[in-house]
Amino acid sequence: MAVAVIVGSQWGDEGKGKLTHYMSPHYEVTLRFQGGSNAGHTVITGGRTFKFNLLPSAILHAGRTCIMGDGMVVNPAHLIEEIALLQKGGFWQDNLRVGSRAHLVLPYHILLDELEEKRRGGSSIGTTKQGIGPCYADKYARIGVLAGDLLKPDVLHKRLEVVVPVKNALLRGLYQYEPLIDLEALYEELLEQGKVIGPYIADTAAIVREHIDAGHSILCEGAQGALLDIDYGTYPFVTSSHPVTAGACLGTGIAPGDISRVIGVSKAYTTRVGNGSFPTELTDATGEHLRERGLEYGTTTGRPRRCGWIDLVLLRHALRINGASELAITKIDVLDDLPTVKACVAYRRKGEIVTRTGLADAELAQCEPVYEEFSGWKGPIREVRSESELPAELTSFVDFMEKQLGVPITVLSLGPDHDETVSRQPKL
Numbered sequence: 001m002a003v004a005v006i007v008g009s010q011w012g013d014e015g016k017g018k019l020t021h022y023m024s025p026h027y028e029v030t031l032r033f034q035g036g037s038n039a040g041h042t043v044i045t046g047g048r049t050f051k052f053n054l055l056p057s058a059i060l061h062a063g064r065t066c067i068m069g070d071g072m073v074v075n076p077a078h079l080i081e082e083i084a085l086l087q088k089g090g091f092w093q094d095n096l097r098v099g100s101r102a103h104l105v106l107p108y109h110i111l112l113d114e115l116e117e118k119r120r121g122g123s124s125i126g127t128t129k130q131g132i133g134p135c136y137a138d139k140y141a142r143i144g145v146l147a148g149d150l151l152k153p154d155v156l157h158k159r160l161e162v163v164v165p166v167k168n169a170l171l172r173g174l175y176q177y178e179p180l181i182d183l184e185a186l187y188e189e190l191l192e193q194g195k196v197i198g199p200y201i202a203d204t205a206a207i208v209r210e211h212i213d214a215g216h217s218i219l220c221e222g223a224q225g226a227l228l229d230i231d232y233g234t235y236p237f238v239t240s241s242h243p244v245t246a247g248a249c250l251g252t253g254i255a256p257g258d259i260s261r262v263i264g265v266s267k268a269y270t271t272r273v274g275n276g277s278f279p280t281e282l283t284d285a286t287g288e289h290l291r292e293r294g295l296e297y298g299t300t301t302g303r304p305r306r307c308g309w310i311d312l313v314l315l316r317h318a319l320r321i322n323g324a325s326e327l328a329i330t331k332i333d334v335l336d337d338l339p340t341v342k343a344c345v346a347y348r349r350k351g352e353i354v355t356r357t358g359l360a361d362a363e364l365a366q367c368e369p370v371y372e373e374f375s376g377w378k379g380p381i382r383e384v385r386s387e388s389e390l391p392a393e394l395t396s397f398v399d400f401m402e403k404q405l406g407v408p409i410t411v412l413s414l415g416p417d418h419d420e421t422v423s424r425q426p427k428l
């Protein structure tokens with residue numbers, strides 16, 4: 001039995017979807033453990049591109065159980081759309097289970113996310129406006145609606161009786177917004193959605209436990225990244241869940257001791273969507289080059305991503321918090337044309353050189369990157385299929401990062417397609 005966790009080690013969008021799809025044939029179960037429609041995982045296989053916001057990236061593999069764990073927040077309308085799209089294309093494998101304790105993202109969460117971002121003006125977070133923060137807030141305020149409630153109409157109605165007046169008071173009082181939420185109409189809508197999703201809802205923690213007891217292998221697919229963790233990220237410019245390895249336990253019912261492998265994922269450079277400090281951000285032509293070549297536009301929102309060099313100070317923090325046993329570096333081909341590439345190895349802060357920092361936004365804002373510069377490989381690498389064929393300049397860059405990070409780099413992703421992936425023999 002092996003439980004592996006794939007976790008983002010930057011501010012999200014590291015290419016976890018591709019890696020999950022690449023690894024998942026070797027695992028009986030693949031599951032997501034946090035987040036919701038704010039995530040956008042792209043899988044390119046057989047010349048076709050699939051973008052998933054909610055479904056685990058292994059959903060295309062027949063005979064593999066895919067679980068949306070209890071730690072997720074699920075927009076039922078989006079889930080129905082994603083399932084319908086796969087059904088229409090003939091790709092649906094009927095291999096989904098949705099945690100009965102996962103919370104539902106309802107229309108008022110999305111509305112409140114939008115209204116609150118607008119109210120905050122210049123202090124906005126830059127959320128994906130998918131209702132993620134308001135939904136997790138309700139979970140912890142114990143006024144949320146659970147996926148399992150869709151199977152129990154009486155319970156569902158009672159939950160709405162508690163929460164809808166609270167939301168309407170907020171909409172009316174703080175935001176002066178109309179129309180207010182119509183409890184009965186929402187109830188009817190949810191009953192209809194329950195008819196579609198109901199068959200997939202289950203006690204997924206128990207299912208996971210059965211698989212573990214049977215000695216099966218399990219792959220947990222993180223969404224977002226460690227730097228967006230609500231506690232260990234760059235607060236307040238974070239998401240409202242735990243994208244770190246510990247979140248995989250909380251969001252699935254897997255015990256910490258069951259995890260045997262943690263694969264951190266980082267791009268060969270850095271991107272960030274939304275607001276907040278970003279020490280290695282490039283606002284020049286190189287930043288623009290990374291954005292255009294890397295197609296750095298949000299999968300969910302279409303927003304241009306901010307781009308910059310890889311930041312080994314932040315990556316070291318993320319790998320440590322994630323307890324990463326290895327690291328996959330993705331989108332290396334995006335750097336192909338550059339004459340030189342850089343990695344931030346330390347910061348200059350108030351005249352001092354530091355190799356670690358607190359992540360509070362104000363603290364990061366004072367950090368100026370100190371770079372190590374490398375010759376670029378100035379040629380296409382997407383055709384490379386083995387480590388020995390890699391250009392020497394790229395090998396030096398990767399070897400340097402591995403030494404700096406102290407974590408074995410085992411996978412190099414050289415392009416978006418499944419096949420454009422090379423296993424690497426670590427040198428640590």
Ligand code: IMP
Nearest residue numbers: 012013038039126127128238239273274
């Ligand atoms: P929220 O998760 O929509 O509340 O957004 C909070 C912050 O997390 C914003 O800065 C978003 O841009 C960022 N964020 C959320 N999900 C993702 C993701 O999947 N990739 C990258 N950034 C994300």
